[in-house]
Amino acid sequence: MPEGHSIHRLARQFRDVFAGRRLAVSSPQGRFAAGAAVLDGRTLVRSAAHGKHLFLHFEHGIVLHVHLGLYGAWDFGGDREFRGASSIGAPRRVGEREVPAGAGADGAGNDGDTAGYAGPPEPVGAVRVRLASDHGWADLRGATTCAAITEAEAEAVLRRLGPDPLHNVNGGRDAFIKRLTARSTPLATLLMDQKVIAGVGNVYRAEVLFRQRIDPLLPGRLLTASAAGRVWDDTAAVMADGVRDGRIITTTAGYWSEPNSLPPSEEAHFVYRRHGQPCRVCGTAVALAEHAARKLYWCPTCQSMDQA
DNA sequence: CGACAATGTGTAA
DNA sequence: TACACCTTGTCGA
Structure with a gap:
């Protein structure tokens, strides 16, 4: 969608x-x-x-x-x-x-x-x-x-909906941090919960967790408030780009073969639908798992460190 | 041509 | 967890 x-x-x-x-x-x-x-x-x-x-x-x-x-x-x-x-x-x-x-x-x-x-x-x-x-x-x-x-x-x-990172509403960021770090549910699940953050789907979930180098299965409770704040800020930034471009582009110009124009679809994502292909940062094969009936993509190397 | 997947969600079991 | 919803492009027979 x-x-x-x-x-x-x-x-x-x-x-x-x-x-x-x-x-x-x-x-x-x-x-x-x-x-x-x-x-x-x-x-x-x-x-x-x-x-x-x-x-x-x-x-x-x-x-x-x-x-x-x-x-x-x-x-x-x-x-x-x-x-x-x-x-x-x-x-x-x-x-x-x-x-x-x-x-x-x-x-x-x-x-x-x-x-x-x-x-x-x-x-x-x-x-x-x-x-x-x-x-x-x-x-x-x-x-x-x-x-x-x-x-x-x-x-x-x-x-019924949580804060939308595309709306600059007072308190939205704090409400998100509170809801993301309140439960022991995996972050991959929480980011798809529209009561936690409204508007994120399967692509932004995978891409933002990669950009922040966070393990998707990390329990929300174990994420620090500052790291949760960075997730919100990065989601807001990358989604604002999506509004501007009419496409989801989460990679940056340094990863594009043609840095002066928007990338082809094969270069637009870090991990989404790239399972089996080498991570753009470390070369490890991108992993894929079925998580709560949706496909979850991540780099097992880049996204396995402790997030403090 | 049929099977299947797809950036999603609600409901039932 | 499974399935229903309900549409269309892709892929394989």
């Missing part, structure tokens, strides 16, 4: 292209027909992301709550006034990047030909919900959550 950085990019894009506009809302697939009927014809007031949750606030206090889950994605298109990526969501290959708008004639109807824009194309595949303004459209497919809820219900969702 789309980890937190993708959801923040989505919130920004919805704000840029749809905020203040009256939207036609439909469910071509039919599974969201009732919710679409409630939202149809309302104006989008604002959009917000917290962790992996997207909230589209419509007028009269109705919120479209979307969680992309493992394979959800939004596709966009429109006329020249409709700028931004044409697809944000589940990458299907390692390191796949978003498709930039105007990337060519791809049937998405967003190749910049203003005169040619005659509304959204026929829905392709299982489109759960379609939003459309006078200038563009957005299609959602594969989401695990897509619901029309009240503002109060949206706040209840937020209360």
Whole structure:
């Protein structure tokens, strides 16, 4: 999935292209027909992301709550006034990047030909919900959550989530340190717990633990507060890069064959999906284990020392 | 063409 | 821990 950085990019894009506009809302697939009927014809007031949750606030206090889950994605298109990526969501290959708008004639109807824009194309595949303004459209497919809820219900969702490192909220860092170091649960498990830190997924978990040289199976209780603080700071930095780049890149220019441009996907990660390949730092084969039903990648050498 | 995996989560056993 | 959810690209027969 789309980890937190993708959801923040989505919130920004919805704000840029749809905020203040009256939207036609439909469910071509039919599974969201009732919710679409409630939202149809309302104006989008604002959009917000917290962790992996997207909230589209419509007028009269109705919120479209979307969680992309493992394979959800939004596709966009429109006329020249409709700028931004044409697809944000589940990458299907390692390191796949978003498709930039105007990337060519791809049937998405967003190749910049203003005169040619005659509304959204026929829905392709299982489109759960379609939003459309006078200038563009957005299609959602594969989401695990897509619901029309009240503002109060949206706040209840937020209360269930831990701090989001992409929000500079007072106390978020301290709350994270407290929650990460309170239990004897392995750090690999805790970093995937959205109540501990919202927005981290399998890639950022593996990559940040490597960057900090921390053993993924170390019990949270054994991590010092200062080391936990460094985990938060590094996560915030690398996820902010993800928001900027539209990709998860956790390696630095010194590891790239072409240091003056962003790296190809094979050079973008230290350990994620690199099991069996040599660690970029020490050469040891990257390890892989099934951990709580998810793949966990780490370097047994770089991430085995005591973390003080 | 079918099986399978995928940056996720909720629920049941 | 297992499976359901539900979509699509990849890979092997």
